[in-house]
Amino acid sequence: MSYDRAITxxxxxxxxxxxxxxxxxVRRGSTVVGVQGADCVVLAVEKRAIAKLxxxxxxxxxxxxxxxxxxxxAGLTADARVLINKVRLEAQSYRLTMExxxxxxxxxxxxxxxxxxxxxxxxxxxxxxxxxxxxxxxxANDPDKPFLYQTDPAGTHSRWxxxxxxxxxxxxxxxxxxxxxxxxxxEQQCLRLAIQALMEVVDSGAKTMELxxxxxxxxxxxxxxxxxxxxxxxxxxxxxxxxxxxxxSAGGES
Amino acid sequence: xxxxxxxxxxxxxVLIACDQSNARSILLYQTNIDKIKELTSHTMxxxxxxxxxxxxxxxxxxxxxxxxxxxxxGTKLSTKAQANFCxxxxxxALRKGPYQVDVLLGGYDTVKKQAELYFMDHLAxxxxxxYNAQGYAAYFCLSIMDRDYIKGLGYDDALEIMNKCIKALHxxxxxxxxxxxxxxxxxxxxxxxxxGADPADT
Numbered sequence: 001m002s003y004d005r006a007i008t009x010x011x012x013x014x015x016x017x018x019x020x021x022x023x024x025x026v027r028r029g030s031t032v033v034g035v036q037g038a039d040c041v042v043l044a045v046e047k048r049a050i051a052k053l054x055x056x057x058x059x060x061x062x063x064x065x066x067x068x069x070x071x072x073x074a075g076l077t078a079d080a081r082v083l084i085n086k087v088r089l090e091a092q093s094y095r096l097t098m099e100x101x102x103x104x105x106x107x108x109x110x111x112x113x114x115x116x117x118x119x120x121x122x123x124x125x126x127x128x129x130x131x132x133x134x135x136x137x138x139x140a141n142d143p144d145k146p147f148l149y150q151t152d153p154a155g156t157h158s159r160w161x162x163x164x165x166x167x168x169x170x171x172x173x174x175x176x177x178x179x180x181x182x183x184x185x186x187e188q189q190c191l192r193l194a195i196q197a198l199m200e201v202v203d204s205g206a207k208t209m210e211l212x213x214x215x216x217x218x219x220x221x222x223x224x225x226x227x228x229x230x231x232x233x234x235x236x237x238x239x240x241x242x243x244x245x246x247x248x249s250a251g252g253e254s
Numbered sequence: 255x256x257x258x259x260x261x262x263x264x265x266x267x268v269l270i271a272c273d274q275s276n277a278r279s280i281l282l283y284q285t286n287i288d289k290i291k292e293l294t295s296h297t298m299x300x301x302x303x304x305x306x307x308x309x310x311x312x313x314x315x316x317x318x319x320x321x322x323x324x325x326x327x328g329t330k331l332s333t334k335a336q337a338n339f340c341x342x343x344x345x346x347a348l349r350k351g352p353y354q355v356d357v358l359l360g361g362y363d364t365v366k367k368q369a370e371l372y373f374m375d376h377l378a379x380x381x382x383x384x385y386n387a388q389g390y391a392a393y394f395c396l397s398i399m400d401r402d403y404i405k406g407l408g409y410d411d412a413l414e415i416m417n418k419c420i421k422a423l424h425x426x427x428x429x430x431x432x433x434x435x436x437x438x439x440x441x442x443x444x445x446x447x448x449x450g451a452d453p454a455d456t
Contacts (some may be wrong), residue, residue, distance in 0.1 A: 064324055085325060092321040096313055 003123035031167030068218025074166020075129035103137030116155025257302030267440030268360030333361030
């Protein structure tokens with residue numbers, strides 16, 4: 001097997017089919033939602049049902065890259081592990097040489113750079129993952145403000161106010177977010193929006209979701225199940241009230 | 255040789271003291287440098303040697319220990335593992351471009367719940383010890399430690415021995431080392447016990 005042969009080559013109509021196929025692999029992965037608020041970023045992942053004999057605690061979908069950066073991915077778990085380790089190493093290397101923490105902007109760009117390299121290098125295939133990363137330092141005037149970035153198998157990266165990756169319903173969820181998103185939301189509002197979005201694709205319940213908040217200054221918190229339950233109950237009761245009101249008004253009209 | 259590093263392991267923690275002079279040949283750059291680097295939440299390393307190697311070596315170790323923690327879901331390396339990682343780094347560099355540092359690494363192992371002190375020199379020797387000293391200071395202080403150290407001694411006795419050693423150096427050591435910084439590591443982590451001159455004072 002020669003390692004100078006490219007695997008990702010152009011098709012006659014200008015597509016990089018391997019990259020597009022890897023995006024399909026991302027679609028097969030479980031859903032990840034990211035929402036940016038005034039002083040926080042929320043990452044929410046869908047926890048797919050695991051085998052009975054498997055220990056759920058060893059399956060981490062939201063990981064720490066650095067003291068102030070978190071990452072969630074959709075797609076091939078093994079590919080993610082390799083990419084995450086590369087970026088963790090880069091974060092420490094940056095801290096060693098620059099004596100300063102890398103900004104989320106730098107981290108996202110590095111991730112994207114690696115993902116792109118694997119589309120233009122002999123003997124390798126693209127990473128089958130898209131990532132949502134949250135961290136601080138992107139705004140020089142406000143270095144503690146957290147931002148949300150997304151990278152994809154093609155190697156592009158961009159900042160998002162709210163984004164969905166993975167899962168078959170990513171497109172409709174994105175439309176949902178576009179309708180519901182408001183600028184400068186509080187942490188509670190961001191949690192609600194992220195959980196509401198996930199509830200569209202997962203069976204309701206805190207056991208099917210994992211949430212992490214990154215706050216101003218880079219402080220992170222993995223939300224406890226009880227906290228997620230509370231928000232879900234709130235959303236469900238409001239939905240029921242809304243349905244009851246709609247039914248009552250509809251009944252009144254007929 | 256001219257940098258002083260003293261270390262004593264007592265029941266529940268480790269004390270490390272370093273002089274605060276930064277000098278080369280006949281020139282004294284500063285007298286308020288902090289030569290005890292905090293590697294992780296529960297390990298610290300007192301270092302003697304040229305400032306360049308001190309900084310490069312300790313920062314490299316610190317960042318790699320940090321990386322290990324991030325890669326392994328928050329698992330911290332034991333003090334013994336950290337010491338061996340340092341030794342390995344020294345040994346690999348020895349036949350390429352040696353780090354000219356002699357260190358005393360002190361840590362509190364939160365799993366085994368005990369304090370450990372390790373002696374390491376620039377030739378990549380590693381030895382777990384109850385107390386030791388690096389540099390010329392060893393000629394003055396080891397005998398004091400030999401006489402006064404008893405197994406299972408407490409914090410106050412350890413600090414007293416440390417102060418006795420520093421007093422002896424002030425009286426009999428040719429090189430003037432007026433300021434000492436003493437740090438402690440125990441179950442609550444690493445913190446400063448006393449400092450001669452404020453390292454932050456520029």
